[in-house]
Amino acid sequence: MRNYRIAPSILSADFARLGEEVKAVIAAGADIIHFDVMDNHYVPNLTIGPLVCEAIRPHTQAPIDVHLMIKPVDSLVPMFAKAGANIITFHPEASEHIDRTLQLIRDQGCKAGLVFNPATPLSYLDHVMDKIDMVLIMSVNPGFGGQAFIPEALRKISQVRARIDAYQAETGQEIWLEVDGGIKTENIAAAAKAGADTFVAGSAIYGSGDYRTTIEAMRAQLATV
Ligand SMILES: O=C(CO)[C@@H](O)[C@H](O)COP(=O)(O)O
Numbered sequence: 001m002r003n004y005r006i007a008p009s010i011l012s013a014d015f016a017r018l019g020e021e022v023k024a025v026i027a028a029g030a031d032i033i034h035f036d037v038m039d040n041h042y043v044p045n046l047t048i049g050p051l052v053c054e055a056i057r058p059h060t061q062a063p064i065d066v067h068l069m070i071k072p073v074d075s076l077v078p079m080f081a082k083a084g085a086n087i088i089t090f091h092p093e094a095s096e097h098i099d100r101t102l103q104l105i106r107d108q109g110c111k112a113g114l115v116f117n118p119a120t121p122l123s124y125l126d127h128v129m130d131k132i133d134m135v136l137i138m139s140v141n142p143g144f145g146g147q148a149f150i151p152e153a154l155r156k157i158s159q160v161r162a163r164i165d166a167y168q169a170e171t172g173q174e175i176w177l178e179v180d181g182g183i184k185t186e187n188i189a190a191a192a193k194a195g196a197d198t199f200v201a202g203s204a205i206y207g208s209g210d211y212r213t214t215i216e217a218m219r220a221q222l223a224t225v
Pocket residue numbers: 009011012034036067140141142143144145146147180181182183200201202203204
């Protein structure tokens with residue numbers, strides 16, 4: 001069995017009690033905090049920035065996984081690194097110089113990743129695998145929590161899994177494969193079977209009455225893969 005990681009998206013948390021909400025999901029068995037940044041430009045929604053990242057940082061030792069849905073990208077990277085981000089991912093269409101942005105994230109001491117919308121081609125991976133710590137496959141179009149999982153994402157996850165395994169065999173470099181959007185207890189095993197190892201879930205966890213029960217149910221599903 002792979003080493004699976006569950007990453008609740010705080011987009012569906014109670015923003016008035018964000019520190020407690022972050023602690024609660026980690027205490028309930030989650031591994032990573034997923035932090036969705038939207039700019040009302042690259043995506044049609046507006047969320048949170050580095051100040052909020054800095055505010056939640058003292059509330060957990062778990063990695064903070066910052067998903068940037070913003071354009072341009074580079075100016076905010078050092079601000080999020082300073083605010084305590086551990087992983088920073090961005091959408092390749094939103095960066096003028098993808099290699100430079102990946103390097104900038106690593107230079108700031110964070111893990112770097114590329115995010116693929118449902119219609120974004122995987123060819124963006126072609127010449128930058130050496131600078132990538134995580135690939136994030138969107139299983140919804142970015143911008144909102146609570147959307148339905150797009151099944152075609154499974155095929156894309158399988159294709160990325162094959163690329164990662166081949167690259168890892170050749171170089172030894174570890175690359176995580178995250179899936180984001182519409183992940184629930186009912187479909188998490190399918191995403192794992194396709195090759196994902198890190199699972200973002202916002203509404204399915206924060207919208208459930210009992211975070212621990214939901215995370216345990218997800219892990220039980222992962223144990224069947
Ligand atoms: O990046 C995004 C949406 O753009 C996600 O991280 C969502 O916040 C996940 O929410 P659910 O689909 O799990 O409710």
